[in-house]
Amino acid sequence: MQCNQFLNRMFSKACEYGIKAAIFIALKSYQGERVSLKDIAAKINSPEAFTAKILQKLAKNNIVNSVKGAAGGFEIEKHKIASIQLAEIVDAIDGDSIYIGCGLGLNKCSEDHPCPVHHKFAAVREELKKMLESTNLEELALGIKSGASYLRT
Amino acid sequence: MQCNQFLNRMFSKACEYGIKAAIFIALKSYQGERVSLKDIAAKINSPEAFTAKILQKLAKNNIVNSVKGAAGGFEIEKHKIASIQLAEIVDAIDGDSIYIGCGLGLNKCSEDHPCPVHHKFAAVREELKKMLESTNLEELALGIKSGASYLRT
DNA sequence: TTTAATTCGGACAATTTTATCCTATTTAAT
DNA sequence: ATTAAATAGGATAAAATTGTCCGAATTAAA
Ligand code: FES
Ligand code: FES
Numbered sequence: 245m246q247c248n249q250f251l252n253r254m255f256s257k258a259c260e261y262g263i264k265a266a267i268f269i270a271l272k273s274y275q276g277e278r279v280s281l282k283d284i285a286a287k288i289n290s291p292e293a294f295t296a297k298i299l300q301k302l303a304k305n306n307i308v309n310s311v312k313g314a315a316g317g318f319e320i321e322k323h324k325i326a327s328i329q330l331a332e333i334v335d336a337i338d339g340d341s342i343y344i345g346c347g348l349g350l351n352k353c354s355e356d357h358p359c360p361v362h363h364k365f366a367a368v369r370e371e372l373k374k375m376l377e378s379t380n381l382e383e384l385a386l387g388i389k390s391g392a393s394y395l396r397t
Numbered sequence: 398m399q400c401n402q403f404l405n406r407m408f409s410k411a412c413e414y415g416i417k418a419a420i421f422i423a424l425k426s427y428q429g430e431r432v433s434l435k436d437i438a439a440k441i442n443s444p445e446a447f448t449a450k451i452l453q454k455l456a457k458n459n460i461v462n463s464v465k466g467a468a469g470g471f472e473i474e475k476h477k478i479a480s481i482q483l484a485e486i487v488d489a490i491d492g493d494s495i496y497i498g499c500g501l502g503l504n505k506c507s508e509d510h511p512c513p514v515h516h517k518f519a520a521v522r523e524e525l526k527k528m529l530e531s532t533n534l535e536e537l538a539l540g541i542k543s544g545a546s547y548l549r550t
Numbered sequence: 551t552t553t554a555a556t557t558c559g560g561a562c563a564a565t566t567t568t569a570t571c572c573t574a575t576t577t578a579a580t
Numbered sequence: 581a582t583t584a585a586a587t588a589g590g591a592t593a594a595a596a597t598t599g600t601c602c603g604a605a606t607t608a609a610a
């Protein structure tokens with residue numbers, strides 16, 4: 245008997261992979277290295293082909309550069325790394341409804357027609373928004389570099 | 398062409414329905430009325446059969462009482478309403494990973510082996526947890542009763 | 551006792567999310 | 581030029597979530 249029940253998340257799996265991938269790419273880019281899909285998937289412990297799709301999305305959103313062909317891979321221009329906010333990555337993959345939308349699924353969140361949890365929820369959601377908008381890739385990458393944090397279990 | 402993309406949520410659809418249903422049942426219970434699945438689904442604008450499953454879950458978790466047969470329906474004992482926290486409902490339907498689990502999907506969130514966003518994320522998540530644990534069904538129901546908030550768009 | 555209004559719960563269907571496979575294309579190196 | 585190492589992207593599959601259907605069980609009321 246498999247007890248599957250219960251695994252709601254703040255971010256989708258795709259988004260989790262996307263964030264971790266971006267961090268790893270940023271880290272390597274600082275070292276002047278370009279990384280392959282294979283390396284990324286191994287490092288962040290994600291399914292390769294699925295990760296490829298996510299990277300395509302990040303590339304289309306100009307968050308990472310992809311380079312085709314032998315010796316190709318993914319990279320981020322060093323000077324851009326510190327200016328990429330977590331919010332941009334989440335936005336590219338999950339959209340902004342997590343920190344914009346109504347907590348109880350009303351068409352839109354509004355003061356004029358609030359859902360029952362609006363006032364309490366909006367505060368938390370705003371915290372999340374601020375957090376995502378004030379956290380950049382550089383600091384996240386530095387945490388990995390210094391050994392203060394980890395990309396996989 | 399349907400543009401479906403992007404609809405991540407804080408709570409699952411099931412959980413959204415569950416919260417709204419519980420609020421409506423609480424409201425009616427204060428008025429000494431028991432409500433049918435049909436009424437609930439109509440009031441919160443949810444698919445009936447799906448809502449039935451969710452109500453079964455709430456019943457099994459002793460959050461609502463279900464009464465079978467003609468003139469049956471759902472109710473919550475008045476004296477319990479103020480003591481039911483939002484967290485209990487979320488927990489019964491979505492589990493606790495939303496306010497306990499790692500934001501980047503590591504097996505477990507821990508200070509000893511933190512993911513890159515741990516410190517920033519844990520603060521927001523804790524806010525969410527506090528909010529869910531300090532909000533009870535009574536206040537939510539009162540918002541609806543007073544016309545200050547709405548259950549559907 | 552019959553009937554009608556209910557919830558219960560199993561089976562199933564549709565949709566979305568997650569994951570895989572395979573071919574085409576690009577590019578560096580030989 | 582040829583080859584090998586990459587990403588791109590379409591097609592498909594698997595799994596999870598969301599949604600539907602229907603018969604069984606329960607209960608109040610006629
Ligand atoms: S209306 Fe629901 S969170 Fe604002
Ligand atoms: S380890 Fe990821 S949020 Fe704590």
